[in-house]
Amino acid sequence: MSPRTEQQFEEIRETRTKEIMDTALELFANDGYDMTSISKIATKAGISKGLLYNYFNSKEELIKTIIFSGLDNLTGFIDPNKDGVLTKEELRFFIEEFFDALEKNQHFWRLYFNLFFQPHVLKLVEKRLIVMIHTYMKMLENYFRSAGVEDPETEAIMLGAVLDGIGFHFMANTASFPLDKIKHKLIKMYA
Amino acid sequence: MSPRTEQQFEEIRETRTKEIMDTALELFANDGYDMTSISKIATKAGISKGLLYNYFNSKEELIKTIIFSGLDNLTGFIDPNKDGVLTKEELRFFIEEFFDALEKNQHFWRLYFNLFFQPHVLKLVEKRLIVMIHTYMKMLENYFRSAGVEDPETEAIMLGAVLDGIGFHFMANTASFPLDKIKHKLIKMYA
Amino acid sequence: MSPRTEQQFEEIRETRTKEIMDTALELFANDGYDMTSISKIATKAGISKGLLYNYFNSKEELIKTIIFSGLDNLTGFIDPNKDGVLTKEELRFFIEEFFDALEKNQHFWRLYFNLFFQPHVLKLVEKRLIVMIHTYMKMLENYFRSAGVEDPETEAIMLGAVLDGIGFHFMANTASFPLDKIKHKLIKMYA
Amino acid sequence: MSPRTEQQFEEIRETRTKEIMDTALELFANDGYDMTSISKIATKAGISKGLLYNYFNSKEELIKTIIFSGLDNLTGFIDPNKDGVLTKEELRFFIEEFFDALEKNQHFWRLYFNLFFQPHVLKLVEKRLIVMIHTYMKMLENYFRSAGVEDPETEAIMLGAVLDGIGFHFMANTASFPLDKIKHKLIKMYA
DNA sequence: TATGAATGAGACTTCATTCAT
């Protein structure tokens, strides 16, 4: 029989990689990085431990890849037209997207919040994270400045904190958190 | 040397217990529960592993005791006069106390936020936590209701989220977080 | 393209086999048998793991083949005219060949010396090795006997030890070992 | 019951440490570093794997300690009166001691020769080894110089190689190697 | 012939906990 084509191999790799990452994301988010063993991930993904290491060289590389991939997805809804300036319309869109993402990617957000309290994990992605957070804070700050707010920096920090606080509570208490009401309240307040 | 009295033993026990708890709190908060070994705690506390187990039956009991003790301290500044109703003055006091506590007990707060993302730890203190959070949410809700706010439940949840969001950001970025400015902003907004 | 003939296949096989053996010899010699993975060998040889197993059934078979092949090459310079007796001229030639081989096949010699300290590898080639060493010791012994030396067996053992000692030191310290001076010294002593 | 005294603990540690090192030396020497698992050592020493790690932080530290300890023992018989100069008497003594050590510490010598063919192990002790070998080569060189030999450096290297070659052959073929005869031959040649 | 995905055994190491003293 002729060997698999390069493309076939690539497809296998892509599928498997995604399977592993999805499984691992869910477990990392729900049980924490340290409590999630490679064994558990492999079993839940229906593969052997050995194979997992064929795709990711270490547990650290696995979580790094997952987090980076999640962060990449995020950048999409910050400053949609990439001009570095938020209009009132874009701020509204930004807030709506944030709430949307919160609901759709709960696993990622759990992991994201989790990060800040696991120094040895945070360390792995810190650089990338700092850049991203800084970018998004500057954007908010610029918005408030151009909107004539008195202390735009503090105002931006405040909004950042509010959003994360909401995310945090939603994560901690998903079932009964009134996400929609809070969203509307926030939009009324800010946009 | 005369043998120690009962009371002296009692005092030693109390001191030791506190020393162990303080040491463990700091390590748990900074390095995470899983990354902190009993060995490290014992060494930093200047005692042997064996003796630590003389004071706490397990690592779980240790963190449980620490968290419960922290939560006990918190209840102090909610509704100071214990009448179940917050005046505007008391809300202001509450907010100020919150910010104060944030600065003074950073270790505890790190651990507290951490809790929500470590199910196997959260499980240990969940019941107690739910009661406490519920109490404090109800109080805020009552305040907003008596203040004539339209949707007091949502308003309370919002304030809760805002406070935790602030705490969260302060923990994540202690050095450059403008805690004072945010405090004043919040007091102006709510009280 | 016309399909390859039987003979062409044969040639490919032979070339490949040699490529694999050379690559493996170098890695085994430099990094040790256990530290050299089949993966590394295949990669360095520019083929896949699967194909390597097409040529050698196991890692053990691979090293066995390499060592046997090396030993085959050695027999060439012992007793060139195969009459089982060494003349003074032939001993001189033998010593010179030894030094020559040392320089030219460092990889093999490293592996060869290594052998004696890795029982699980030695076991694989022991029989063959014993025969060979015995042959060459007998030859030296006969030489010394016919040269009228008092205790020819001990003398042969001594020369064998000296040669291996030189090889050993040269391997351990290739850069600064005065191979030439030592060679001349030895020839003066023995031939 | 009163706790163990510090001295009791020290005795336990010393005994255990020696037991572990002896067991490990034997296994490392006979089976090679890579083929000897921590599990095997622990089992043969009659303890748990965990306890072994209480005494040595890693497999590397274990072999390093063993080799260094062996090298320490060696320095005793080089230049007995530590004046940096060998007399003819001392050279004779040195050679005799070498043969003695060869017989008495076969495990160590196997490990020692083994070293040079396991780069990743050699690396761990290289520095110390180079110093030691250099010291002992210089001593021999000085001896030959003061004895009026023409090329004392080469002569020293030659003797070094001869000794190692003898050790090497003795290790490879302990049962039938005529150690005594070789020793006398060597003493007659050099001292 | 040729590929590399997949397996499974086994390696090193850590750590909560127990226990003799």
Add this chain to the structure above:
DNA sequence: TATGAATGAAGTCTCATTCAT
């Protein structure tokens, strides 16, 4: 009360080998 030696389970990772294509 106090010590730290000792255990054993579990975790991360490697690698010879097999197999579908």
